[in-house]
Amino acid sequence: MKYIYYPGCSLESTGISYDRSTRAVCRVLGLEMEDLEDWNCCGSTAYFAIDELLSLCFSGRNLALAEGQGGDLVAPCSACYTVLHKTNRYLKDYPDVRAKVGTALAAGGLSYHGGTKVRHLAEVILNDVGLEAIASRVQRNLHGLKVATYYGCQLVRPDVGFDHPEFPQSLGTLVEALGGEAVKFPLMSRCCGGGLIMSEEQIALGLLNKLLRSATDNGAQVMIAACPLCHLNLDAYQGKVNRKFGAQYNLPVLYFTQLIGLALGIDPQALGLDKNIIPATELLAAYV
Amino acid sequence: MASASIEEKIERGAGLATADGGEPKAEYGFLEEVRSIPGGEGVDLCIQCGTCTGSCPNANEMDHTPRELIAMIRAGMRDQVLSSNSMWYCASCYLCTVRCPRGVKYTDLMYVLKNLAWQSKMAKRGNRPLAMARSFVDVLNRFGRVHEATMLGVYYFRTNPLTALPLAPIGIGLLTHGRLPLFPHRIKNQAQLQTIVRKAQELGGISQ
Incomplete structure (x- = not known):
């Protein structure tokens, strides 16, 4: 199986530790990822808000480039994943849209025939590598670590069938394979506010407060995420949530790849653990 | 009412x-x-x-x-x-x-x-999510990839620059943790992307 890696813009900036930990973990797990050559932004939710056709063309360029390279397109960012997926869906369901996107891509010397399968990194690691193979490589058992598994929205919704859209289990089984404990976390797939953090911060902070309270009330010592925007909101804005709601959250938020990497014995620096705003070093000292 | x-x-x-x-x-x-x-x-x-x-x-x-x-x-x-x-x-x-x-x-x-x-220009003035989306699109059309610093600059210029101040601690936190690049990443074949965008703009949107 050939995998084409589509990091997405966030993994070059706010989510740089997701990129580092993904590359490090894939190396150890034997997942060979080839970068998508000269990828562009997927368009994200914001471009779709302004002009859906242009947004589909942005996404379509990536799908066409990936089709040329040949292989499954793997996105670690849930927003990229959903947008690329949605583009495939629209091109399949709406012939007129397919014709227009085709015309635009042709002007740039590209063509897309609908052959690029879009997958989320978490799904690839869980299904293609599998829990047994991961567990067999564990060097530092995460015994005693209580983890809130946060899926966010777009990893499990709208229609991708990777896990249950409201009460998914896969990251929980992953945590257990690493030796840790997945705590009860009823809001595991509720919204973090997404991009509204930039424009309607007060609304997003309210949603973040609910998530952080649900996780900490259930005894979580750490939260894992599978999306750079979820991570940014929960990590970088946690202080603001504390100030707004008079709370004292101090919950480190890791990418699920960082947690796997720790258990596999990868150096924390190589996993980008030093880049957290809410530091995880003290908590995880026992495991490194 | x-x-x-x-x-x-x-x-x-x-x-x-x-x-x-x-x-x-x-x-x-x-x-x-x-x-x-x-x-x-x-x-x-x-x-x-x-x-x-x-x-x-x-x-x-x-x-x-x-x-x-x-x-x-x-x-x-x-x-x-x-x-x-x-x-x-x-x-x-x-x-x-x-x-x-x-x-x-x-x-x-x-x-x-x-x-x-x-x-159809029906959105109300002062609509911040719309202003953010427009800033995002401006940056994408220019670089092909997101650049947060430019995008936020355009957004706060477009809305209210003073409201950027409370965001400073978060920006500084991200900057000192190497999570907020000062310079944009551009795609190599920007000409191709812009040709695609221009062509798509001639096609009159997603509706029939």
């Missing part, structure tokens, strides 16, 4: 409402417009059960709840729908979409409404 009169207009049915309370517009015109756009056809399926509203994390912030919004589309209330804040508070969490018993892809519909509101 504005909300009472909207309820009343929904009761009275399609084609009777205009923003200024004046003469009825073409009946079902807005409904036809929405349903003709990919992603908008779901309005026909709705049974007004309110599952979408009950599921939406931001329904309480909206001028009109998701359920009400579909009723208003069917009632031809173009101006009220497109000038409302409802779709701009949709965070694309897709909970309504997976829960809808009729299979309405509501998140897709929200994008249809955002596009219509922006393109």
